[in-house]
Amino acid sequence: MLTRREALLGSVLTAAAVATIGAMPAAASAKEVAGLPRERITLVAPPFVHAHDQVAKDGPKVVEFTMTIEEKPVVIDADGTQLNAMTYNGSIPGPLMVVHEGDYLELTLINPDTNTLAHNIDFHAATGALGGGALTLVNPGEQATLRFKATRTGTFVYHCAPGGPMIPWHVVSGMSGAVMVLPRDGLRDDKGRPIRYDRIYYIGENDFYVPRDEQGKFKKYETAGDNYDDTVKVMRGLIPTHVVFNGKAGSLTGENAMKAKVGETVLIVHSQANRDTRPHLIGGHGDYVWEQGKFANPPAKDLETWFIRGGSAGSALYTFLQPGVYAYVNHNLIEAVELGATAHFMVDGTWNDDLMTQVEAPRAIATQ
Amino acid sequence: MSFNPIVALGSVAAAALIVMGATSAFDRFSSAGSFVASPELVTLAPGSFDHPQPGEFLGKGHPVAAPRILTTISAPLKIMKYQVSAAEYGRCVTAGRCKAADTLDSDNFPVTGVSHIDAEAYSAWLSAQTGATWRLPTDAEWAYAAGERFRGDIEGGTDDPNNPALRWLAQYRTEAALGRKSDPEPRVKEAFGVNSKGLADVAGNVWEWTSTCYVHATIAADGISTLSSIDNCGVHVVEGFHRTYMSNFIRDGKSGGCAVGTPPDNLGFRLVRERLNVVRAALRRLGFA
Numbered sequence A: 001m002l003t004r005r006e007a008l009l010g011s012v013l014t015a016a017a018v019a020t021i022g023a024m025p026a027a028a029s030a031k032e033v034a035g036l037p038r039e040r041i042t043l044v045a046p047p048f049v050h051a052h053d054q055v056a057k058d059g060p061k062v063v064e065f066t067m068t069i070e071e072k073p074v075v076i077d078a079d080g081t082q083l084n085a086m087t088y089n090g091s092i093p094g095p096l097m098v099v100h101e102g103d104y105l106e107l108t109l110i111n112p113d114t115n116t117l118a119h120n121i122d123f124h125a126a127t128g129a130l131g132g133g134a135l136t137l138v139n140p141g142e143q144a145t146l147r148f149k150a151t152r153t154g155t156f157v158y159h160c161a162p163g164g165p166m167i168p169w170h171v172v173s174g175m176s177g178a179v180m181v182l183p184r185d186g187l188r189d190d191k192g193r194p195i196r197y198d199r200i201y202y203i204g205e206n207d208f209y210v211p212r213d214e215q216g217k218f219k220k221y222e223t224a225g226d227n228y229d230d231t232v233k234v235m236r237g238l239i240p241t242h243v244v245f246n247g248k249a250g251s252l253t254g255e256n257a258m259k260a261k262v263g264e265t266v267l268i269v270h271s272q273a274n275r276d277t278r279p280h281l282i283g284g285h286g287d288y289v290w291e292q293g294k295f296a297n298p299p300a301k302d303l304e305t306w307f308i309r310g311g312s313a314g315s316a317l318y319t320f321l322q323p324g325v326y327a328y329v330n331h332n333l334i335e336a337v338e339l340g341a342t343a344h345f346m347v348d349g350t351w352n353d354d355l356m357t358q359v360e361a362p363r364a365i366a367t368q
Numbered sequence B: 001m002s003f004n005p006i007v008a009l010g011s012v013a014a015a016a017l018i019v020m021g022a023t024s025a026f027d028r029f030s031s032a033g034s035f036v037a038s039p040e041l042v043t044l045a046p047g048s049f050d051h052p053q054p055g056e057f058l059g060k061g062h063p064v065a066a067p068r069i070l071t072t073i074s075a076p077l078k079i080m081k082y083q084v085s086a087a088e089y090g091r092c093v094t095a096g097r098c099k100a101a102d103t104l105d106s107d108n109f110p111v112t113g114v115s116h117i118d119a120e121a122y123s124a125w126l127s128a129q130t131g132a133t134w135r136l137p138t139d140a141e142w143a144y145a146a147g148e149r150f151r152g153d154i155e156g157g158t159d160d161p162n163n164p165a166l167r168w169l170a171q172y173r174t175e176a177a178l179g180r181k182s183d184p185e186p187r188v189k190e191a192f193g194v195n196s197k198g199l200a201d202v203a204g205n206v207w208e209w210t211s212t213c214y215v216h217a218t219i220a221a222d223g224i225s226t227l228s229s230i231d232n233c234g235v236h237v238v239e240g241f242h243r244t245y246m247s248n249f250i251r252d253g254k255s256g257g258c259a260v261g262t263p264p265d266n267l268g269f270r271l272v273r274e275r276l277n278v279v280r281a282a283l284r285r286l287g288f289a
C-alpha cells in the first residue's frame, strides 16, 4: 500500500526494476530536452482520440498532457448498477495519448482534494521506476509531472498502481488507459509498405467485480472505501460481474455506435489492463493486426479473432468493404452478450454483391 | 490505577441530573446497559525525545530522509497497557456500535482485523460508556510509549538526486536484511513481553493504528523545517515492528500492507485516555457527546 517503500512491490517487480538499471541508452541531457519544441495536447474521451499526425512532420518534441483523476460513482449497465469508479480524466478507460518514437511524453497528473485516495500512473511504454509509478504517487490535493522518452513503438497500457492490494482494486475500479507510440514514419504493413488509417477508435475493456447482497442484487456503496472489503472478495473469485467496453455495457452501441464508411480504413486500439480478451469483428476481419500491439513486429494478416493479453493493448487495422451494422465483441460470447463486452460499428456505403449475396431468401423447405 | 465509572458517576451524576431532569437521565442510564470495566492503563511521565517524522519528505524536489525532531510530551500520558482485546472490542460489536472484527472473540487475545474506521468507532463507544475521552495515540505518543521498541520507517539512507533508484534499492536491502518472517497468528496477551515503559506487546505481531495522518512534506535546506506539506487523512500512520501507512478502511495488514517481505501481520490498536472535567464526563456517560 502506501509505504515509503512504495516502489518495492515484491521480488519479481523489483528484479525487473533492477534489470532496467545499467542498460542505459544514449541519454539526452536535461538541457537538450529543454531545447526541444513542446506541444500541448488536450485529451478527448474514448472511444475518440486527439488529433495527431500519423507520420511525424518534424524532429522529436516534448508532448505535454494533463490528466485529472476523478473518483465518482458511475453507472455500468442498463440496470443502473453503480461502480464507485476511479478514473483518469473522468472517463473509463482513461484517454489514449499519441506520440511518436523519440518524443518525450510529459504528463501532469492531478489528484484534486475532492478525491479520497492516493493514485499514481504506471506507463507500460516507459522505462524505470515501475513505469513511473514510483515517481507519481499523488495524495488528494497534490499533482506530479513525469516525463519519459518514448523509445518503443506500439500501443501500451497505463494504469494506476499505488502499491499492494490497492493496485488491482484501482485497476478494476476503472483506472487504466493506453498510450500509442507511432513510428516517426508511420505504420507499415507486413512487407514494410506504409499504411494509413482514416479513422481511429480506442476501445478500453474493463472487468468489474460488483458485490451482491443476500438477494443477489448488486450492492451500492456510498464511497469507494466502503466497497473495498466486499469487492476484494468478489475479485478473488476471478469471475467478473461485468466485462464492458468504454466503461459501461452498451456504451458503444445505438446512438454511440462507432461510425465508418465503406472503403475507409479504421485502426482499432484495444486495451485490457487486467484480463485476457479476444476481440472479433462480426462480419469483418483484422486486415493487419498487431496482437501484442508493438509496431516493430510485422502485423499478422487476415485474422478472424485476435488475442489481447491482460495488461496489454493491441491494434487492428481494417478497411470496411460492406455497409451495415457490425458487432465488435470479446468473442467469449458469454462475456460479449451476458456481461456487456459488445460494441457496434455503423458503416455506410454501397453493398458489394460479389463479396456476398443472398441467393435465396428463407422460405419453406422445398419438397423433393 | 484503573478508572472506575461507578465511582466517577457517583460524584458527577448530580450535576447531570440537574441539566437533564431525572427521569430521562435514568432512561438513558438504563438503556446504556452494563458498565464497561475500564482498561488497565500505564501513565507515562512527560518528557522529550528525538522523533523521526512520519510521512514522505522532499528536499529540492527529491526524496530525503525524514527529519528527526525533538518532540515533547508535555502532560502525563495515560495509555492502555494492552492492545484492545477481542472480547473488549466484541462488546462494542454487541452494542451495535462497531463492525465485527475478523477475529475470535477471546479476552486474552488482541483484536485484529480492524480498520482505522473500526478503531475510531470503538474509541467513540468506549468514551460514551466510560465518560472519559478515549482516542488513538498520535504517532509521537505511540513512539514515546514504545520506547526502546520503536523503529520507525525503514530508511534506505541514500539520497542521490541523480539516481532515485539507489534509494529504492537501499530500502529494499535494508528491509530484506531485517529478515522478519511473517507471523500471522495473534498471541495471548503479554506473549511479546512488557517494554521499559510498562506497555505489553509493543512491536509484536499486531501493528497499531495511530491518529496521525499520512503527509507529503517539503523540507528546507536545514533538513528540519517544513516548507509545505499536504496531509492525506484517508491514510493513517500504523506503528509496530516498523512504521507503515494504510488507508483507513484496510483491516487486513497482510494484504493491505507494506510492500516488501514484511507486511504488518495484523492490525489492531490501543487507546490513550484523556481526563475530562466532571460535568462533561457525566454528560458523556449519559449519552451526550
Ligand SMILES: [Cu+2]
Pocket (backbone or CB within 6 Å): A086, A118, A119, A120, A160, A161, A162, A170, A175
Ligand atoms: Cu488509483
